[in-house]
Amino acid sequence: xxxxxxxxxxxxxxxxxxxxxxxxxxxxxxxxxxxxxxxxxxxxxxxxxxxxxxxxxxxxxxxxxxxxxxxxxxxxxxxxxxxxxxxxxxxxxxxxxxxxxxxxxxxxxxxxxxxxxxxxxxxxxxxxxxxxxxxxxxxxxxxxxxxxxxxxxxxxxxxxxxxxxxxxxxxxxxxxxxxxxxxxxxxxxxxxxxxxxxxxxxxxxxxxxxxxxxxxxxxxxxxxxxxxxxxxxxxxxxxxxxxxxxxxxxxxxxxxxxxxxxxxxxxxxxxxxxxxxxxxxxxxxxxxxxxxxxxxxxxxxxxxxxxxxxxxxxxxxxxxxxxxxxxxx
Numbered sequence: 001x002x003x004x005x006x007x008x009x010x011x012x013x014x015x016x017x018x019x020x021x022x023x024x025x026x027x028x029x030x031x032x033x034x035x036x037x038x039x040x041x042x043x044x045x046x047x048x049x050x051x052x053x054x055x056x057x058x059x060x061x062x063x064x065x066x067x068x069x070x071x072x073x074x075x076x077x078x079x080x081x082x083x084x085x086x087x088x089x090x091x092x093x094x095x096x097x098x099x100x101x102x103x104x105x106x107x108x109x110x111x112x113x114x115x116x117x118x119x120x121x122x123x124x125x126x127x128x129x130x131x132x133x134x135x136x137x138x139x140x141x142x143x144x145x146x147x148x149x150x151x152x153x154x155x156x157x158x159x160x161x162x163x164x165x166x167x168x169x170x171x172x173x174x175x176x177x178x179x180x181x182x183x184x185x186x187x188x189x190x191x192x193x194x195x196x197x198x199x200x201x202x203x204x205x206x207x208x209x210x211x212x213x214x215x216x217x218x219x220x221x222x223x224x225x226x227x228x229x230x231x232x233x234x235x236x237x238x239x240x241x242x243x244x245x246x247x248x249x250x251x252x253x254x255x256x257x258x259x260x261x262x263x264x265x266x267x268x269x270x271x272x273x274x275x276x277x278x279x280x281x282x283x284x285x286x287x288x289x290x291x292x293x294x295x296x297x298x299x300x301x302x303x304x305x306x307x308x309x310x311x312x313x314x315x316x317x318x319x320x321x322x323x324x325x326x327x328x329x
Contacts, residue, residue: 008070008325027144075097094118145312145314176284205230219241
């Protein structure tokens with residue numbers, strides 16, 4: 001009896017605005033499609049936002065039919081979307097892109113251990129969270145950033161500038177800005193990254209000397225990586241997931257509970273516990289001070305940022321995705 005070849009179907013949740021998690025799913029699908037695999041996006045709603053996925057076929061969630069040979073990929077937080085895969089005895093993969101939502105979508109009385117699913121993690125901290133809470137080892141599939149878009153300009157403007165994303169804990173971002181103003185040591189230009197397409201974000205980061213990271217919780221935050229690639233040194237919160245690649249540029253600073261892999265780069269920013277407003281303000285001042293002094297310490301951190309970004313480019317992501325699916329068969 002001939003075995004039906006496997007398909008990979010990615011459930012795409014409905015989002016109204018650009019969402020990094022959806023973009024990562026669509027990019028993974030495009031990678032597999034380019035490699036000749038049978039892939040489709042399964043849309044909960046046709047009207048939802050999604051990036052161009054390079055011709056990957058789209059199916060409606062209400063009409064999708066799965067088989068035991070299929071691979072059904074669902075992001076964490078959408079437990080009910082697992083139903084078609086579980087019903088068909090398909091191979092169900094839960095891709096955990098943010099540790100904070102691992103348990104949020106579970107119906108009352110349902111335990112992850114009772115479901116026939118396997119887990120993927122977007123970063124080492126997320127894999128650690130899954131292992132600590134469920135006792136399950138999760139392979140890691142990291143996202144990637146487009147280094148042809150995000151790249152450091154030959155020179156930065158003379159006036160110090162700080163980029164930040166108001167949608168990431170806006171009240172805390174404003175409070176950090178207020179502390180900087182009150183202390184009076186620096187008066188940087190503040191560049192809001194809001195409502196911009198990818199090219200606009202890259203332009204804003206290219207003009208910035210620092211990136212104020214105010215996002216938490218996070219699974220593997222891409223904006224600080226994009227900032228690093230653009231020559232803007234990050235300061236602020238890691239959101240837990242950022243510790244996949246964030247390393248302290250100053251010895252003796254805060255370290256997280258989760259283990260961190262050995263990496264090839266040195267310190268690439270100044271990071272503090274999530275929600276620590278004063279700590280974030282002081283960390284940001286450390287970055288601006290580096291630029292003000294313009295010495296070897298600045299050069300070292302900028303080199304570390306560039307090395308970090310290179311490790312999270314699209315080519316490493318593509319290789320990781322293809323290697324993992326090759327192991328799946």
